[in-house]
Amino acid sequence: MTSGSMVAPARNAFREQQWREAHERYLVCARTVFANLGYHAATVADVVAEANGSRATFYAHFRDKADVAACLFERVLPAAAGIYRRVAELPVLSRDAVRSWLDEHALGFWLRYAVEVDAVNHAMAADPSVATRHYQWVLEATRELRPYLAAWTGPRADAGLTRASLLVLQLERLCYHWLVRGVAHDREQMLDILADLWFRELVLLREGPER
Missing domain, CATH: 1.10.10 (Arc Repressor Mutant, subunit A)
Incomplete structure (x- = not known):
């Protein structure tokens, strides 16, 4: 039939x-x-x-050139999420472990996907809708840090997510200007600074809001 x-x-x-x-x-x-x-x-x-x-x-x-740039970046979102999943899955949270994560995984993303990152940043400046989509991508990536957000519940949940998203946004902005746009920085010094910052903030996130 x-x-x-x-x-x-x-x-x-x-x-x-x-x-x-x-x-x-x-x-x-x-x-x-x-x-x-x-x-x-x-x-x-x-x-x-x-x-x-x-x-x-x-x-x-x-829709237009900005839309194709946004869609191009969306193709690499699983890789972006994987970066933060790795730090969330560290068996032991230590400054050295965080520094190794930054060195081996986080910084490599912006080098590997420099074309996509550069295009979407230009598209955001030209099209507010792409900027809105980008912020949602940041929040989705931040949610990969959920093991560190377990203590941020109820009315404090948004505060925890915002605090974590600031970490992600700061790293993204730095790596865009440094690794994509070519602003010179000493790699070892920058890794030390980032490791100090991320380790301190992840510990504070894991401990939860002050009572």
């Missing part, structure tokens, strides 16, 4: 796969264009040409 109701799901699944493949192709090509030209110089036409596609297809997937 081959009724229409039986055939439709397979056809819809095929279209969905085509949509996902086209979406990914445009993201990969946008990354190449942003890497080669920079976000400001790049245009939608450049991305379309790199993808060997059409404007109609591009706009079926993305």
Whole structure:
């Protein structure tokens, strides 16, 4: 039996796969264009040409250049969340362990995904909706620190999340200017400062609000 109701799901699944493949192709090509030209110089036409596609297809997937930059960054969010999950899963919280985490995992993220980070930062400046999405990404990443937020319950829950999100935002801003935009800093000195800051704040978060 081959009724229409039986055939439709397979056809819809095929279209969905085509949509996902086209979406990914445009993201990969946008990354190449942003890497080669920079976000400001790049245009939608450049991305379309790199993808060997059409404007109609591009706009079926993305609102504009800022939106494609935001979607490009969203592809690396699992890696970003993984950074903070690692520090949340440290078997023993110590300054040395935090410094090793920063050195081996946290700083590497901004170097590995410099194109995505640079593009989304420029997109945020151009489009308030991307900035709003970015702040939600920060909160989602911060929630990976939930073992340190266990004591922040009830009316103090927001205060704990805000305190932790400030840590994440501070690290992000520093690494953007330092590792993506190239502002010079001594790496070992910066690791020492960050380790002091993060260790102190994580201990305070774990201890919970003052009674």
